[in-house]
Amino acid sequence: MLIGWKHFVGLLLAGVLGAFLLAWSGLIGVSASTGHWKATDWFLHWVMRSSVRTAALGAKAPVFTEGMLPMAAGHFEAGCAICHGSPALARPESVGRMLPAPPDLKDKIATWTDAELFQIVQHGIRFTGMPAWPVADREDEAWAMVAFLRRYRDLDAKGYRALAGYAATQSTATDEVLETCNGCHMPARLDVESLVPGLAGQSARYLEQALEAYGSGTRPSGTMAVAIQGLSGVERRKLARHFANLSAAILPSTVQSPLARRGETLAVKGDPERRIPACLSCHDKADANPAYPHLSGQAEAYLANQLRLFVGKTRGGGPFRALMTQAAANLEDEDIAALAAYFAARNASRDPAPR
Ligand code: HEC
Ligand code: HEC
Ligand code: HEC
Known part of the structure; x- marks a missing residue:
């Protein structure tokens, strides 16, 4: 028997219908409590790595300067440490139950190029909870964060605090918000x-x-x-x-x-x-x-x-x-x-x- 295009269309329709039925049956688990199967986890991360690698093609890093570090460190403390933890503070336990859980970045950064880190920081990672940069038009800010991430591995709690500005603010300021401002803006x-x-x-x-x-x-x-x-x-x-x-x-x-x-x-x-x-x-x-x-x-x-x-x-x-x-x-x-x-x-x- 000759296999014509009608057979293909039939097969495709059956496949789509099957997928809908499976989804409708409720057998695909979405609970985060049990984690992914090892194979699923491997597959998802493989997809993520490939996607980031391709999206990062052609991005060119600016020259990294020391001046980028305090600003990015202060932002890391305000916007990233709540999920990833920091050298000064372990990741909060509740966040560890996210799926996938935000990793400790110390081990991860070396596995990415600068352009790939930029892609992750600027655009986030869909389906994981990793957010995009809060505004779209400030690539210079995302690059500053990459410069900081490159330094991250070598930072202990003390070095991190000094960069992120809390050492400077332990002093006499009484107003809590003002202290956070001064963490970056202190003369x-x-x-x-x-x-x-x-x-x-x-x-x-x-x-x-x-x-x-x-x-x-x-x-x-x-x-x-x-x-x-x-x-x-x-x-x-x-x-x-x-x-x-x-x-x-x-x-x-x-x-x-x-x-x-x-x-x-x-x-x-x-x-x-x-x-x-x-x-x-x-x-x-x-x-x-x-x-x-x-x-x-x-x-x-x-x-x-x-x-x-x-x-x-x-x-x-x-x-x-x-x-x-x-x-x-x-x-x-x-x-x-x-x-x-x-x-x-x-x-x-x-x-x-x-x-
Ligand atoms: C709401 C929680 C959350 C916040 C806030 C967050 N992240 Fe993430 N981040 C994640 C999750 C979840 C992943 C994905 C982990 C995975 O896929 O295994 C991730 C992945 C990453 C990765 C890739 C690590 C890897 O798996 O190799 C980097 C780099 C990263 N984040 C940096 C940052 C930076 C920098 C900030 C602050 C600007 C930030 N993240 C803010 C949750 C968060
Ligand atoms: C994480 C570091 C950081 C923190 C914390 C921070 N700032 Fe800023 N601030 C910056 C950076 C970086 C800029 C420049 C942003 C830009 O490119 O527009 C800036 C710009 C400003 C400007 C504009 C100044 C000008 O000359 O145009 C004002 C006003 C300001 N900040 C006030 C504050 C106040 C008030 C707080 C506390 C609520 C605060 N900042 C907390 C880093 C920080
Ligand atoms: C017609 C008036 C005018 C002229 C001429 C002008 N500026 Fe401005 N400039 C402004 C205004 C208004 C702002 C504030 C914009 C805003 O609301 O943030 C500004 C902001 C700036 C800022 C940002 C400062 C900060 O703290 O963020 C810089 C830098 C600057 N001007 C430099 C210059 C330079 C250099 C020139 C000459 C080439 C110049 N300006 C000519 C009106 C002017």
């Missing part, structure tokens, strides 16, 4: 490579609008979205006022390098031919709009990162964000490096407007 923890901004010296208006923007998503940041989740509007305003009342940390003014001097020219005069406005016409002058942030003395890496985000049109911000997106539109990488070097080195006190 003592900020240096040139820092991707965390200093908050002292900004106006209450700017800080409040920034927190609102993180909450509503008009300024996408997974790190800050998690840090402020659950805070009411009243609490956010209180925190904004607290940080605005601290006087600006005056960082030691570094020697003006040729790079910073180039940045100064741009900041003071702009470049009309390339349609780059003078930054100082909006920023850091005595009568500046309080919704415009203060830049002088801010960490160099943070400034450069924010400018790259503005150029890529993913920074977002408060009600005046469109002004800044436009101001940054024509900046090249060298401009960004020069401007960040200039404003970071500039004394943090508020200079009068340029003449």
Whole structure:
């Protein structure tokens, strides 16, 4: 007998019907209490590894810097340790009953490449409870987490606490939320490579609008979205006022390098031919709009990162964000490096407007 296409279709339909019947019968267990069979477990992990490997093709890691670590460590403590545990705290017992259970990452990280870890951290793993990064447009944040994961194996409890910022916060602060903020934002923890901004010296208006923007998503940041989740509007305003009342940390003014001097020219005069406005016409002058942030003395890496985000049109911000997106539109990488070097080195006190 000749096997025609009708037989195939019949077989396919029978198969689909059979699968439905099996599912309907209730014989496929979904209870998490008994775990998977060894074969199922192997198969599922094989599928996951293959999928992650393929999705990660072509992703290129940026240069990892020390400045990525504190921010990512602080986020790990707030957003990952509840499931995976940390060098400072074993995984909670209740989470161990998830199926699959979130593994201790110490043994796992070495089995993945940087690009694969990025894929997992940015996009999560379906059907496992491993969540995607809280916002879609911040690949730089997910890469910072990969940089931290690479360091994870070598961290003991003490090293982890120091990076994640709780050592710095054991001191006198009484307000618990404020302590978590300071874990990342304490001036003592900020240096040139820092991707965390200093908050002292900004106006209450700017800080409040920034927190609102993180909450509503008009300024996408997974790190800050998690840090402020659950805070009411009243609490956010209180925190904004607290940080605005601290006087600006005056960082030691570094020697003006040729790079910073180039940045100064741009900041003071702009470049009309390339349609780059003078930054100082909006920023850091005595009568500046309080919704415009203060830049002088801010960490160099943070400034450069924010400018790259503005150029890529993913920074977002408060009600005046469109002004800044436009101001940054024509900046090249060298401009960004020069401007960040200039404003970071500039004394943090508020200079009068340029003449
Ligand atoms: C709600 C719980 C939960 C949270 C929160 C969570 N994970 Fe996971 N994670 C999981 C589960 C479940 C898996 C999958 C384990 C498996 O398939 O065996 C996983 C897998 C992973 C893996 C792959 C490990 C392996 O199996 O080889 C990495 C890496 C990872 N998570 C990192 C993170 C990071 C970084 C964060 C924080 C940004 C995070 N996870 C937050 C539950 C969680
Ligand atoms: C895990 C580290 C971490 C914690 C905890 C944290 N922050 Fe942040 N914060 C950051 C990072 C990183 C940024 C920059 C995010 C971006 O790229 O927009 C930031 C940005 C901000 C900004 C915007 C500043 C500017 O110049 O635009 C404000 C305001 C702020 N944080 C306030 C807070 C407050 C208040 C808390 C406590 C409730 C807090 N942060 C907790 C890491 C943290
Ligand atoms: C027309 C006014 C205007 C001009 C000109 C301008 N900016 Fe801005 N800038 C803003 C506003 C408004 C914001 C706040 C956006 C928001 O709501 O987060 C901002 C934000 C920033 C930030 C983010 C600071 C932080 O704490 O996150 C940086 C960095 C910055 N500007 C740098 C520059 C540089 C460099 C130039 C010159 C090339 C420049 N700006 C020109 C209005 C301006």
